[in-house]
Amino acid sequence: MKFIIIGLGNFGSSLAIQLTQMGHEVIGVDNKMEKVENFKDAISHTICMNTTEMSAVQSLPFRNTDIVIVAIGEDEGANILTTAMMKQLKVKRLISRAVSSLHQTVLEAMQVDEIVHPEEETANRWAWKLNTEGVLDSIPLSPEYHIVEAYVPERYIGKTLGETGFVNQYNVVVLTTMTTTREQNEIGSLIMKNKVQGVASAKTVLSEGDVLVLYGHIRDIERLLK
Amino acid sequence: MKFIIIGLGNFGSSLAIQLTQMGHEVIGVDNKMEKVENFKDAISHTICMNTTEMSAVQSLPFRNTDIVIVAIGEDEGANILTTAMMKQLKVKRLISRAVSSLHQTVLEAMQVDEIVHPEEETANRWAWKLNTEGVLDSIPLSPEYHIVEAYVPERYIGKTLGETGFVNQYNVVVLTTMTTTREQNEIGSLIMKNKVQGVASAKTVLSEGDVLVLYGHIRDIERLLK
Numbered sequence A, B: 001m002k003f004i005i006i007g008l009g010n011f012g013s014s015l016a017i018q019l020t021q022m023g024h025e026v027i028g029v030d031n032k033m034e035k036v037e038n039f040k041d042a043i044s045h046t047i048c049m050n051t052t053e054m055s056a057v058q059s060l061p062f063r064n065t066d067i068v069i070v071a072i073g074e075d076e077g078a079n080i081l082t083t084a085m086m087k088q089l090k091v092k093r094l095i096s097r098a099v100s101s102l103h104q105t106v107l108e109a110m111q112v113d114e115i116v117h118p119e120e121e122t123a124n125r126w127a128w129k130l131n132t133e134g135v136l137d138s139i140p141l142s143p144e145y146h147i148v149e150a151y152v153p154e155r156y157i158g159k160t161l162g163e164t165g166f167v168n169q170y171n172v173v174v175l176t177t178m179t180t181t182r183e184q185n186e187i188g189s190l191i192m193k194n195k196v197q198g199v200a201s202a203k204t205v206l207s208e209g210d211v212l213v214l215y216g217h218i219r220d221i222e223r224l225l226k
């Protein structure tokens, strides 16, 4: 697909680089020449431009572009002006970053298709990661239904998934297990490496130190893990 | 649990507020009085303090604290100094934010327990969300095994999960389905609302416009969705 990403700060540049690596055509735009130079080998195309000026912005190839992302951060005014330009140019799908709640309100009123809050969204993910001891991660699909990563409870160690019967007992879905091993990274520190064991089946053996990846109602999962 | 979060920018304050709402005891620290004032009702405790000064930092209640998070952003020097202080005070679990790759290298050398990259991690999540048309989201548990959210393929519409037989055919796990409805939000814009349908079973009916939440090898999922 074809993307235009405006604002090559940490968020915008990471997104532009990753989409480029995934094989998409990405145009990265920033008004600082040093940023444009810095990223020119990692992003399909980079352009130095002040996107608050309609005369400059009009030259961008919007008609073939699937998604435009306004990733300008600190300068809320520049972000809002740029977003307004994109609305005027009737881009197919417009995603803008919000930096404050007032900023969010303005973007909603402009009816952008999606709003990103990079720092808040990562804070949200980490809050769930840190919330429960022994639970390594919790991804809410809804307030009550989560995907949870947790160590295999002691009473199931050494059994197969089928033998435990906990899938029916607690009405959960098991996606997979992960084996955890200690490895040395490039600078010699010991880090935990998780290795995903494909797709779980009734024959999957649950070993000590393995991580279960489950889906279900959080109350059922809590009871299972006790 | 008990947390100390240093640096109440967008990332630090969102994390502190969310953990407080989840019932944890959180101490939010910042050297700007206006930030401390702004968040004092949303975070369990807030303290105004310059955390690059050992004399000030020593008074924080570290012995009972489970996790310390250094969320200072732009000022890499202050982040690194604060992190060094936390290492010296032998906090139980230390998580620091990295703002650049040089910063990351320094934090790794100091052996912090975990490193967060708020903007980069959100960019990563969104790259997977935007990567494939018709696929609403893709969460990698490993490079090849993903949790994927995608619209029900046409050939399965109107059938039950059991009738389709695709779970065995493609070796995937179905977590749930989500029904999608258009609703008006507070400012009158039409937004898509996703409603999770509990835990999937063989009897789950697949309707047009429903979203399948699947786990499996990305190549098997690609073939299923074609």
Ligand SMILES: Nc1ncnc2c1ncn2[C@@H]1O[C@H](COP(=O)(O)OP(=O)(O)OP(=O)(O)O)[C@@H](O)[C@H]1O
Pocket: A006, A007, A008, A009, A010, A011, A012, A029, A030, A031, A032, A035, A049, A050, A051, A052, A071, A072, A073, A074, A075, A078, B119
């Ligand atoms: N008018 C403009 N036209 C084009 N680019 C702009 C404009 N204003 C700001 N930018 C660029 O947007 C980028 C991101 O914004 P900025 O660095 O202010 O936010 P940030 O919050 O630091 O970003 P991040 O958190 O993603 O690192 C910067 O590289 C900046 O040069």
Ligand SMILES: Nc1ncnc2c1ncn2[C@@H]1O[C@H](COP(=O)(O)OP(=O)(O)OP(=O)(O)O)[C@@H](O)[C@H]1O
Pocket: A119, B006, B007, B008, B009, B010, B011, B012, B029, B030, B031, B032, B035, B049, B050, B051, B052, B071, B072, B073, B074, B075, B078
């Ligand atoms: N020495 C220090 N002691 C305590 N707090 C500090 C210190 N230096 C900076 N901070 C605080 O850290 C907070 C976050 O850092 P800053 O705002 O520079 O980063 P940011 O990248 O804008 O953050 P975010 O992206 O999370 O909004 C600020 O509120 C700032 O006041």
